[in-house]
Amino acid sequence: MNRLLQTSLLVVSLSGLTVLAEDEYENAPIRYSETEPNDAAQRLERLMATGKVKVDRTDAWTVLRDVMKQFDIPAESQVMVFSKTSKQNDRISPQTPRVVYFGDNAYVGYCLGGSIEVSTIDPKLGPIFYLLDPYEAPQKPLHFQRDQSCLSCHGGPFTPEVPGVIVRSVFPGPEGHPIMSQGSTVVDTTTPFSDRWGGWYVTGKHGSVLHRGNVTATEQNDQTIDIDFKKGANITNLGKFFDTTPYKRKSSDIVALMVLEHQTSVQNILTKANHTSLRAMHMQTSLQRELGEKVEREPVGTARRIIDHCAEDVVEALLFKDEAELPAGGIEGDPAFQTAFTKRAPQSSDGRSLKDFQLLNRLFKHRCSYMVYSLTFQHLTAPLKQTVLSRLWTVLEGKDTTGSYDYLGESERSNIRRILAETLPGAPPEWKKALASK
Incomplete structure (x- = not known):
């Protein structure tokens, strides 16, 4: 990543302009925010508007299911995150995790009672971020609302100064707030197993090596933390952590998480x-x-x-x-x-x-x-x-x-x-x- 940052700065210097790195993608020839995307969300919205695609709007889960189908996202890709590291933080907690699903070129997230978060890939621009209200009145068409506020996390240092998709590992407090004094890790293919999944639920077997998932931490007065990683190891049933009843699937698969981490880092x-x-x-x-x-x-x-x-x-x-x-x-x-x-x-x-x-x-x-x-x-x-x-x-x-x-x-x-x-x-x-x- 360091080489890419250096080379991008070289390009900026060639222009004779002083440009903040985080704004590079807003300038020529990218012009991220002012360019009309060519992505799956825009295509689906046009198909829905013309009646060529019907979405079952019985409830949020049926909307989510049908949108995922159009984006070629398998329901089996579900992973769950309970840290408050999303736009809808007020809806996320260890008791009400956010679900995330992914395909090769699209990602969706959903918080109980909230909006559906969507990121689809434009071949030139990269990931485009949207909110979709599944509770919109049925007589109104569903609309993918492009949300540039996502770039505060998805368009800066966490994503090598380009619009990007990320998996972060944090040290979550009892309510899911990241304990900022402990920092965080943007996970990629090279991240050690032991540094992964802080703030995420993880189901699957992995032997004696511990990860950060499934547990919360308590910060001490001296800014150290108390956390028991053993309690989160080799979990196959998330029911011991929260009521899984509202969720269609009850798992947050360890292999899916590792694939997601690889995919997002390569995408960026x-x-x-x-x-x-x-x-x-x-x-x-x-x-x-x-x-x-x-x-x-x-x-x-x-x-x-x-x-x-x-x-x-x-x-x-x-x-x-x-x-x-x-x-x-x-x-x-x-x-x-x-x-x-x-x-x-x-x-x-x-x-x-x-x-x-x-x-x-x-x-x-x-x-x-x-x-x-x-x-x-x-x-x-x-x-x-x-x-x-x-x-x-x-x-x-x-x-x-x-x-x-x-x-x-x-x-x-x-x-x-x-x-x-x-x-x-x-x-x-x-x-x-x-x-x-x-």
Whole structure:
């Protein structure tokens, strides 16, 4: 992430303007807030308005169910968060957790009696944030209200200065308020198991290694805390913590949580890299025009260096560099989520998928992220995407000389090469030729 921040500052300096980092995405060429999104929420609203899609408005749960169906979000992806780290904090507590669901390109959250929170992905802008009132009078159309206030958390330091989606691990007090003196962790693929899930409910087995989930803390006068992580370990029934009756599903699956954390962190890296690449090319074009030079379509000089740095960050994220190990013996979650998650995963001719789970010492069998199929990856700027694909293939062919990816053995790299060559939209033709020659 540090390289991306440095490179984005380089782009800002090129403009000759003093721009706050958190505002970069509001300026050309991104113009996040003033740009009409091209995302699933906008498309669904148009379909509902024309009557082509009907949503059952019996209650909030039926609205949630039908919206999730349109966004291709499985109900089995449910996780629960009880820390007050959301727009609807007054509705969240250890007794009334917020439910969160996710698909590959969309996220929804719901608090009992509250609005449905929605984040859908625009290929260029990144995540777009909305509120949907499920209690709107039935004669009125449902409306996704774009909510820019979400950017106070979802568009700053927590999300590398781009609009982003995050999973935070905090030390929650008895009512769910984060104990600020203890700080928080934005969880990604590299976060140690023991630092995860503070303020979240977690169901599943994980052996003797403890995490922060399922329990609250009490702050002492000396700013230390009293918390018993053992009480939150290896939980399979959340009924001991709160009344689960109002909730359609009673779980907050450990595997779903780990997938969500991986997905959100990679999404943010992709968004950051794409925004930085867009700005680099915008600045290059502006400077060349200002200097009366030929406008180059390909990145040169500083823009080339910036995009190369961005590409390396993307490749590191896609290939699970520095992934945190799972506890000895692995983890065990709900098979229903794993089935739903892998249901339509693209498969190679030998039946392998980037969504195949391993769950013993790492999350997935084949350590190349399924986020290569995401909207953001598929719509990366051409120079960035070409650089990422070239660098990715170099690593997967065992030709990387940095030693950074030595954890990937030849067998795993070979399996990943086949999966990508046979399933990745827009895969370079030479990838398939390389497979055929071996």
